[in-house]
Amino acid sequence: MSISSINYSSSVLGSQIRNINQQLTDLSTQLSTGKLSQNYSGMGTNEGFAIAGRAQLSNIAAYTDTMTNVNVSINLANTALQSLTTIRNTVQTGSANTAQDLNVNGQTVAQNTAAAQFGSMVGVLNTQSGNRYLFSGTAFNTPSVANAGDIINGTTTQAGFKTVMAERQAADLGANGMGRLVLATPQPTPSSVKVSEDAPASPFGLKIAAVSSTLTGATVTGPSGSPVSFSVDLNGVNPKNGDKLSVQFTLPDGSTEQIDLTASTATPTPVGSFAIDASVPVNPNNTATNLNTALNTAIKKLAGTSLVAASAVTAGDNFFNTAGSATANVAATGNLRSYTSTTGTGSVALQDSAPAAASTTTSLDPSATPHLNGAILTALANAPTGTTLTITGASGAHTITFDPTVTTVATASGNTTIGLASGSAANVSDILNAIATAAGIPAANVTLSAGGNIQIATGTGTDVAVTGGAAATALGLSSVTRGSVASTPQITGSTVLSGTATTGGPEVLSAAFQAGSAGPPVVNPDTITVNGQTLTFVASGASGSNQINITDDITTLLGKIDQITGTTKPSTIHGGVITINTDDPGSLNITSSNSTAFAALGFTTSPVTAAKAPLRVGSSPLGSATTLVNGSATTVQWYLGNDGPGSPRSTAMARVDDSVTVQYGAQANEDAIRKQLQAVAVFGTFSTSPTGQYSGGQVAALSLRVTQALTKQPGQQRIEDIQTDLAMAQNTMKDAGTRQTQAKAQLQTIIDQAESASPDQVASEILSLQNALQASYQVTSNLSQLSLVKFL
DSSP states (O other), rough: OOOOOTTTTSSSSHHHHHHHHHHHHHHHHHHHHOOOOOOGGOTTTTHHHHHHHHHHHHHHHHHHHHHHHHHHHHHHHHHHHHHHHHHHHHHHHHHOOOOOOOOSSOOHHHHHHHHHHHHHHHHHHHHEETTTTTTTOOOOTTTSSSOOOHHHHOOOBOOOHHHHHHHHHHHHTTTTTTTTTEEEOOOOSTTTTEESSOOOOOOSSSSEEEEEOOTTOEEEEEEEETTTTEEEEEOOOOOOOTTTEEEEEEEETTTEEEEEEEEEEEOOTEEEEEEOOOOOOHHHHHHHHHHHHHHHHHHHIIIIIIIHHHHHHHHHHHHHHOOOOEEOOOOOOEEEEEOOOOOOEEEEEEESSSSBBBBBOOOOTTTTBBBBBHHHHHHHHTTTTTTTEEETTTTTTEEEEEEOOOOOOOEETTEEEEEEEEOOOOOOHHHHHHHHHHSSOOOGGGOOTTTTTEEEESSSOOOOOOOOOOOOOHOOOBBBEEEEEEOOOOTTTEEEEEEEEOOOOOOOOOOOOOOOOOOOOOOOOOEEEEETTEEEEEEOOOOOTTEETTTHHHHHHHHHHHHTTHHHHHHOOETTEEEESOOOGGGGOOSSSSHHHHHHTTSSSSSOOOSSSSSSOOOSSSSGGGOEEOOTTTOOOOSSOOOOOSOGGGGGGGETTTTTEEEEOOOOTHHHHHHHHHHHHHHHHOOOOTTTTTTHHHHHHHHHHHHHHOOOOEHHHHHHHHHHHHHHHHHHHHHHHHHHHHHHHHHHHHHHHHOOHHHHHHEEEHHHHHHHHHHHHHHHHHHOOOOHHHHH
């Protein structure tokens, strides 16, 4: 029998000692590293949570880096925007307080400052964050704005803003410096003056908007016609001292200016006045000549000052803005039906005291020889109270008062008082003129027949209603209504799109738009398609922006079109010419299923489109041009960045949390930035003759407009609005960062619980293992001394 040797390494005790040693090694590692294990297998069952938590911590770190980078871009953009605000305030202060002292270049100190600030703005707008241009939208590798010198002065092949401004000024002033107005020379008659626009469908120059008069005995006709004109006929009567003619004009930038000319007996004649003829005998035709001269002077001054300033502002819009317009042709005459002019004859034949048929010069002075029939004068005077004659015409109801206590004739706001007291200077012509003034019709429409009957012609615009009473009875007057026939005035905003002309109602298109019919047979309604959206004509009850009643007028139609296009500048009609305005000329496309009615509006070419910006004067010579055309091929493009649809903010986006994104893009062509750049460019580029007659007025008018352009208007974007958007993005990131900081702490706790070892527990386990190991070694030592003799 053999006895195996005792092998320590293969014994159970040896194995236990090795395990204890390994445990001691592991525990020593845990004690030194603070971790349960150096690999996943030793981490235990909670390591899955730790792995997920570690992934989330990685995401948070990535989001933190993203937010850091985005904040850098936003901070740089905000600094740039703050610089723009400072520039705006500087230029605005200068334009509001600018002195009119011009240097040799024809500019003020404030304008020189603006020119320098324009270069600063361009530099600010080309700010980069790393290799990203902050104001280029999605085209972040491209500079936002062209070189400042190129924008203003152009290149060898493309015109700059200075050229565009000069062309526009020449087109607005016209060859005669009258703002494209024509003062009839010679005068139409010795007693009248006439002012006309030079072309019916031109975007240039002064546009006649309204005319009013308190000139005694005068007749004002218009503004009307195509091209638009007005005339003033003194009818052989001198106006009274202080009587006034007022003419309002619309300028290219949409502003309005008014010329007021006052009749004066003062010597010398004050500025803004015209001399009343004082020769012996008095010759009112000389007064008409003086009025003509005063109109010529006043129009040239308006054109040389405010129009030049408005032209510069509009040139800025043509160059910097993307908006445009489509102008129709002049609507052909004969397209309307209305109650046209009808003449009514008074039932009483006026006689004088001779007795004989009265004439226009028959006196109303009861003490004169001859004078108007005494019975008529007595009825009109109705002493001591007098009588009143009420007439309603184109301008509403007005009164003619026959006053037995005064000797003068006075007209104000369409109302006339005729004195019938002894010594009165009035005659029958004053009654005729007063009727015409009250009815809002030309003086030539109210006449006296050879038999002494008053005759009233309504004109094409409106009926003439006479309210009955003692004065109406004494003069034999009654209402006169128009007849329903085809008429030839140009279309206006009140022209109705379809239907039957009514007594006293507006003109109606003869070639009219029609609503549909359910049939049989089925008739489809007429439509107008605007940028792909259909505007349908209905008989009544139109709702929303895609329906219109056939009984609506042209103003309503333009409003519907503007709703669809979203233009910020309403479309207009002037002198029978419709202009469709749009903020996006590239997309404007208007057609109609009823081409005949569409042509009656002046749209003889389909589809209706608009010239794209930048806009340049369309023909030569500039002073007689009538169109604006797309000048992109020959003009510097000032904005080089992205110009696509959508919000500029959405051109730069970043995810800063699992479910949170922020938008922080910006574009130099945003309204707030573009308008400021445009205003500063206009102010800094404009120059005039240092010794010119109207130079001071030009700079003053321009300064006023620039100040207004740099002042926030309701509903318009402001640079501070962009800063607010970016601040909101930063607040969103701040909130996300706060949440992530909290989540990071919680995740770290979970990871620590799963992976960390307690030092106290490890130390206790090491001590226990050391005791066990010592005991094992002792047993092993005893076993090593064991022999067979001892065993036996």
